[in-house]
Amino acid sequence: MMEVEKVRKMKNIKPGTVVIPVLIWIMIAIMLIPMVWMLLVSFKPYESNVTDFMVMLTTKFTMENFLKILDTSRMGRWIFNSFLIAAVQSLVGILLASLAAFALSVIEFKGKKVVFFIILAGLMVPVEALIMPLFSLIISLDWMNTYAGLIMPGLAMPLAVIIFKQFYDGVPRELIEAANMDGAHIFWVWRKIFLPLSGNTTAALMIFLFIQSWNNFLWPMLVGTDSSMMTLTVALPVFQSTFSTDVTMPMTANVIASVPALIVFLVFQKQIVKGIAMTGIK
Incomplete structure (x- = not known):
């Protein structure tokens, strides 16, 4: 009975209720990525390598730029x-x-x-x-x-x-x-x-x-x-x-x-x- 109810609920789910939230989260991620990158870079030492993401993460964080x-x-x-x-x-x-x-x-x-x-x-x-x-x-x-x-x-x-x-x-x-x-x-x-x-x-x-x-x-x-x-x-x-x-x-x-x-x-x-x-x- 539980499986039948789950199947019925799955059938009642409209595609829009899934697609729209996913698209919204994708748009949020696209807008946030540049800001997060800017924030991370600002805490890196002067003239440090920020083009390589892994190198940037392993470099120490500092407040000296501010x-x-x-x-x-x-x-x-x-x-x-x-x-x-x-x-x-x-x-x-x-x-x-x-x-x-x-x-x-x-x-x-x-x-x-x-x-x-x-x-x-x-x-x-x-x-x-x-x-x-x-x-x-x-x-x-x-x-x-x-x-x-x-x-x-x-x-x-x-x-x-x-x-x-x-x-x-x-x-x-x-x-x-x-x-x-x-x-x-x-x-x-x-x-x-x-x-x-x-x-x-x-x-x-x-x-x-x-x-x-x-x-x-x-x-x-x-x-x-x-x-x-x-x-x-x-x-x-x-x-x-x-x-x-x-x-x-x-x-x-x-x-x-x-x-x-x-x-x-x-x-x-x-x-x-x-x-x-x-x-x-x-």
Whole structure:
């Protein structure tokens, strides 16, 4: 009887229930192998042989590469620059986007639809098309190699405005009417009602924008030409070019550069999932 039941269960198993998990694990392995290799290489002695996998495993593990990079390079400064720019852009940009979306969703004024379509058109303009006018503006303001020049252009976030407006349009208007009856100011309505309700959306967008700013390369390369104003994405290729015959030091630098963004993702991953579910971000 037991064998008959096992046969019946085997017949009831659909091919998709087996194939799909196997494919997922294969994809996970394909994505993890380069990262695991980078991590292993970073703990190997300087100029050690990392092309032979067996030789690499038998070579001793050491922390000297991390200590050497932190001691001889400006890695700390580059991490600070990247973190400051990403944090300010994500925080201030989200607040500005939330206020703009609140005005477009709640406040009635002339030309509201025109303003919304102008913001929507901002998604259709490639970033590369804006580089020259933005760069000319930065030069005229004398903002080269300054935090203002690196941060200000990234505060305009049309996608965040559209997502916030989509969420705010679904907030019951009875809440606004009740607040108005109690004499609440319009800014109080945004701060006490709309902003708390969009907590998951705000958290998800902040994390996405933080990682996007952290990985940004083109604009920091143009504006932050001085070594003290470089971000990690700009400084790492310059740093790696000095180790043309070695692999361990560049891999160590990449591991250090990956840690902050990885920590942010791991800490706020629940908010990311909730934000995606609530806003429909693809």
